[in-house]
Amino acid sequence: MIQIQQIKLKIPHTDTELKKKICHILRIRPDELQSFRILKRSLDARRKPELFYVYTVEVSIRQENRLRNRLKKNPSVTMRGSLPSYSYQSSGTKTLSHRPVICGTGPAGLFCGYALAKMGYRPILLERGAAVDERVKEVENFWKTGKLLPESNVQFGEGGAGTFSDGKLNTLIHDPDGRGREVLRIFAEHGASPEILYDSKPHIGTDKLIQVVRSIRTAIQSMGGEFSFRTRLTDILTKDTEDGSRIQAAVSQNTLDPAVTEVLNTEVLVLAIGHSARDTFSMLEKRKFPMEAKSFAVGVRIEHPQKMINQSQYGAVDSGLPAASYKLTANFPNGRSVYTFCMCPGGYVVNASSEPGKLAVNGMSYSGRSGKNANSAVIVTVTPDDYPGDGPLAGVSFQQQLEEAAYRLGEGAVPVQLFQDFCADRPSAGPGQITPQIKGSCHWTNVRSIFPEEISKSLEEGIRDFDRKIPGYARPDAVISAVESRTSSPVRILRGPALESSVQGVYPCGEGAGYAGGITSAAMDGLRIARAISQIYRPFSSTDPA
Known part of the structure; x- marks a missing residue:
């Protein structure tokens, strides 16, 4: 493929003008251009009020090889292969006896759940707040009446705190394996504007985020994942082994009926709890999980x-x-x-x-x-x-x-x-x-x-x-x-090189755990944790629900 950088066009302009500029740079006829795809678009306002868009595009043409010598001295044109697609493959050797449990359905939890579900792990996702449609009604009622629901609000519920935000998707994280591109692809596949795939400052908006979050949940469910809303993590049970402490079970409580509790046996627990889960932080401190103020x-x-x-x-x-x-x-x-x-x-x-x-x-x-x-x-x-x-x-x-x-x-x-x-x-x-x-x-x-x-x-x-x-x-x-005050987590739940806590099988994840700073970086960390799990464990294979 041919990649062209620094294509500058005055605003406003049409796709036809962009195509014409591409042909001019490559010195080809319009009929030789088979297709092009925008990889990046940024705004140049240095000469305001005269404004420009600057593009990077990927181009496919007939008889590409004959252009190599002609264009090799043009610094804005490079020849390279297409960007690889993100890989979902499990290489672990230890077979799980139970399904993995993910605590939290913000970006970190959702994307970890999506990746695990895609690899056949059938994760169970716990969320203390409501599903997104019911959550929206409860939040709007709070804004109207001032009646706060401590378990379902702007901070807690499906989609996490980012659901009620601008929906910015910027990140400064170095991304050699394409996790950031994959996050944007998944968002676009589930209803976000395709422009987020190339805009230098992508955003979704809270109204669209609600639809996107719902669609991602449906996809996880279609791949065998399970959601349990209004369910709060209250305790983590561990056991001592020759290799140290290991998770045995996650204990949860129904937030509408506290008398309803459940013990979920599991070898894998992902803590994607968000930056406002203060009671969960207290439980982890009581259980002596290594944490630090940040x-x-x-x-x-x-x-x-x-x-x-x-x-x-x-x-x-x-x-x-x-x-x-x-x-x-x-x-x-x-x-x-x-x-x-x-x-x-x-x-x-x-x-x-x-x-x-x-x-x-x-x-x-x-x-x-x-x-x-x-x-x-x-x-x-x-x-x-x-x-x-x-x-x-x-x-x-x-x-x-x-x-x-x-x-x-x-x-x-x-x-x-x-x-x-x-x-x-x-x-x-x-x-x-x-x-x-x-x-x-x-x-x-x-x-x-x-x-x-x-x-x-x-x-x-x-x-x-x-x-x-x-x-x-x-x-x-x-x-x-x-x-x-909720700009980021004030706590970091420490994790080692394998991304586990000192308690084996417990994976601190995302912004609440202190490893992200926004929607995209939290989602990327969710993908990273899913990959770390898949490199150790094989999916739980029984057809019986665990």
Whole structure:
């Protein structure tokens, strides 16, 4: 195959113009071009308001060999084989006596389950929250009434926390074996836009994610997998062997009827528990699983008019392009890094609480990104040195303290404040020209008082620094909301070279275990864990359900 990089076309343009440009670069007639496939598309806005798309394409032509000598001096053209497809093959030698159990159905759990099911393992997936359609109704009712269901909410339920987000699919993970490409392929196969396969900033949107998650679950079930919703992992039973401690069973409890419990015998348990499973972290600490507190980040959400962001990024309010995004970073002499995270073009701030008396926020966009406001987390790195106390769950305690303060300050609603009042350390009485776009109720107050002063000061300085890059970012009436505390897991469940915990057969996985930082990286880790399992164990072969 022929690969061409750096094909630059002015926006807007047609597929016909792209095809014409390909033929021009290769110096061939249009009828010689058999097919082409876009591998990557990125936006070049360096000459705004004149905007360009830059493509990398894979091309198939007649009599390809005759072009090799002609094109070998062209640095944008390379000859290579097609990218290999991802392999699902079991090479393990130990036969399982029971089906593997996966705890959690966020991206890590779902993709681990998909891979294991595809290889014939018939996994059992436990999820403390509801199936996605019922979960959506419960979350919307929470936003409308304030009635929180601690086991089924924005954090817990089928699809994980990423279901109620922008659905970004970026990752910085090095991907030599194609796990990232396979994740995008599976998403596209199950209903996401094919554009995610080549866009440099792919996203799905929460409305489409709901459909995609449902479709992936159906696929897992069709391959012999089984789902048990409203089922919480409460304990892990182990046994001592000559080689050390090994898992014997997973104990679960029905969240609607706590009297209903089940003991699932298994030799393989995948802990894809998500970053908010605080009670599970406590159980693991009690069971002496090796864990450590890790750095994460806390801060606020900030809202601006989407038109302002479009003007800054595109040089025009209406460019015909999708709602513009941004990514900003600042480093300060105090050693703190302030950066934007999970930016939601045309999106909403959402009440993302999962515990009574505590309040956290997140950002969410629908696939059309058509909301009036852009919002993003502006967050500050915190380390175990910042946490009160010590131990592996010190970061969890720090999160809870901030969330309790946010709940009290907002009187149960999302606390909000104008940026000018945040800087002055005084409560706000109401909005300026920007109306908050929030799922759930909000309460005007003094958000700054939630944080230790060093963090508040860093947030203020960071937002002022970002104003140099996006004019108007530090406008007085920008809306601040809090607390953004669930950016990543505050805990890492340690695993060894074979990706197991110190308890053999237990595989910490994904963002909650401390090994991912978003939808794609969590899904990739799920595939990685499935492969690790398949290299040791053969599938459980009995036709009897275990």
